[in-house]
Amino acid sequence: MLVLPIILFVHRYIDDYGRSMDGEFRWTEVGRPLADGLFALVNLGAPAVAVAPLHQLLAVGVLALTAVVAARAYGLRSPLWSALATLPLLGQPYALENLSYGFDCLAMALALGLAVVAAVVLHRAVSRLGLLLSSAFLLASLCLYQPATSGFLPFALMLVVGEILGLAAPVPERPSFWHRLGRVIVTYGLALASYMTLMRLVLQERTSYATEQGRALPLDAALPAQLLRHALEFWQILFDDWSRWPISVPWLLMVLAYAVVVWIAVGRWPKARRGRLARLACTALVLGIVALIALMSPGALLGLEDPLARVPRLLLFLGPLLSALALQIVAGTTQLRWRLIPRTAVAALAWLLVVVAYAYGHATSAQAIYEQGRISRLIGGISRLQIQLPEATITAIRFEGGMPQSPVLHNSQNKFPLLDRLVPRLINDDWAWGRTQLQFHGLALERSQLEPGAFRDEPCVPSDTTACSSEYSLQVQDETVLVRMH
Numbered sequence: 001m002l003v004l005p006i007i008l009f010v011h012r013y014i015d016d017y018g019r020s021m022d023g024e025f026r027w028t029e030v031g032r033p034l035a036d037g038l039f040a041l042v043n044l045g046a047p048a049v050a051v052a053p054l055h056q057l058l059a060v061g062v063l064a065l066t067a068v069v070a071a072r073a074y075g076l077r078s079p080l081w082s083a084l085a086t087l088p089l090l091g092q093p094y095a096l097e098n099l100s101y102g103f104d105c106l107a108m109a110l111a112l113g114l115a116v117v118a119a120v121v122l123h124r125a126v127s128r129l130g131l132l133l134s135s136a137f138l139l140a141s142l143c144l145y146q147p148a149t150s151g152f153l154p155f156a157l158m159l160v161v162g163e164i165l166g167l168a169a170p171v172p173e174r175p176s177f178w179h180r181l182g183r184v185i186v187t188y189g190l191a192l193a194s195y196m197t198l199m200r201l202v203l204q205e206r207t208s209y210a211t212e213q214g215r216a217l218p219l220d221a222a223l224p225a226q227l228l229r230h231a232l233e234f235w236q237i238l239f240d241d242w243s244r245w246p247i248s249v250p251w252l253l254m255v256l257a258y259a260v261v262v263w264i265a266v267g268r269w270p271k272a273r274r275g276r277l278a279r280l281a282c283t284a285l286v287l288g289i290v291a292l293i294a295l296m297s298p299g300a301l302l303g304l305e306d307p308l309a310r311v312p313r314l315l316l317f318l319g320p321l322l323s324a325l326a327l328q329i330v331a332g333t334t335q336l337r338w339r340l341i342p343r344t345a346v347a348a349l350a351w352l353l354v355v356v357a358y359a360y361g362h363a364t365s366a367q368a369i370y371e372q373g374r375i376s377r378l379i380g381g382i383s384r385l386q387i388q389l390p391e392a393t394i395t396a397i398r399f400e401g402g403m404p405q406s407p408v409l410h411n412s413q414n415k416f417p418l419l420d421r422l423v424p425r426l427i428n429d430d431w432a433w434g435r436t437q438l439q440f441h442g443l444a445l446e447r448s449q450l451e452p453g454a455f456r457d458e459p460c461v462p463s464d465t466t467a468c469s470s471e472y473s474l475q476v477q478d479e480t481v482l483v484r485m486h
Helices: 004-009 016-024 032-041 054-072 079-086 093-100 103-124 127-143 146-165 175-200 209-212 223-240 250-265 276-296 301-302 315-332 339-389 407-415 434-440
Strands: 396-399 466-468 473-475 481-484
Touching: 004 054, 004 093, 004 223, 016 079, 016 146, 016 434, 032 127, 054 079, 054 103, 054 175, 079 315, 079 339, 093 315, 093 339, 093 466, 103 127, 103 175, 103 407, 127 175, 127 301, 127 339, 127 481, 146 175, 175 223, 223 301, 223 315, 223 473, 250 315, 250 339, 250 407, 301 315, 301 473, 315 339, 315 407, 339 407, 339 434, 339 466, 339 473, 339 481, 396 434
Parallel strands: 396 481
Antiparallel strands: 466 473, 473 481
16 A cells, blocks of 8 residues: 555656666665665666566565564564554655665665564574674675665664563573673674675775765764764654644654553563552653664664765664564553554554655656656757757756746645655756756756856846746856756
């Protein structure tokens, strides 16, 4: 249900335009060597060709298997509640962008699945072999899609909490809290160190994109404060997007339901039985630990100079975190007669995710149709200039300004502010995908080498080298057509 609107309405998403035309892989260049291999396998070798929604359908299968593994880690066997509780894995609103990539989504889904499986393996196999196997899964996740590996920390740490509360499926060995915590940190560190070593051996030269996105914070006295600031920035984005009434209700219900489950679970502790105050203190302690886990869930992303550069698709850690909360709510209410009351929070969040997915699909489709007409008229204006100028006078293009919102997108993002960032506008200042969009429609021009601000800031007057309309202004300078979107 959740992926259907993406299949129906989101036909090409950013990189899909370029890959569907040039057939290149190029994932190794940005530190994702296994993505090249995976795509060559499912696409029957080079060149890459557009086969969407095939990869989205395969991603659903991958995520369904991951969901089963995640649910079994908490001993759940109910198909309905297992599905509802694990829907956020890659169904949370910020992951819709990842699912929209016709070429990339399978690697993204598999990377997230491997991160969650790595957490479950570490929980179930309390041995050195389990630690090494978990690190190997995590390394594979990094080599498929680095941001998806952020799903490991929240799910692994929440399994530690689940073990303490007696909510996780029992395992033969029950090591101490500190032992389990140390295993999670060692596994994550080992995978990151192995990945960085591998990249140094495999990549002699990284692309500017990979270099810019992977620039780490300096190791100095200001590092802890920087990490905390980045963590708070992630959650500030979440608060800004979902603090409005009534879409904030499912989120609040989840927090309330989880607090109830923790209250019930800690009631079985010897220390909590000393009195209501002791039980309240234990509950507050557990909730504080969970809040700390939520804060550090982005993991290595917090160590980047600009971790929010590719928001929202970097917020993949939110899915495993929400799923862990939901799974513990379901597992913690299994024996209750009134279990449907706290479980309503899980169902409400799942319904919110479905509604947002459909709003996203329709808004994306409407924006694409809206832009299609404007792009057609823009291409018409450039073509008329080409006809009235000497041959090869126009060889490059530069954009200033971007496409406005369609009425449907404008209305949808009033309710869900996130949609303004999820729905792409391909012509947006001098973004490379604007040129690719025109190329997709048959207008092949190079990217301009002119400096920003080359556009003459004066009223547009039609002439042999200019064209004017209510939607755009065109000027030809040094074989470059400068496009100003109104």
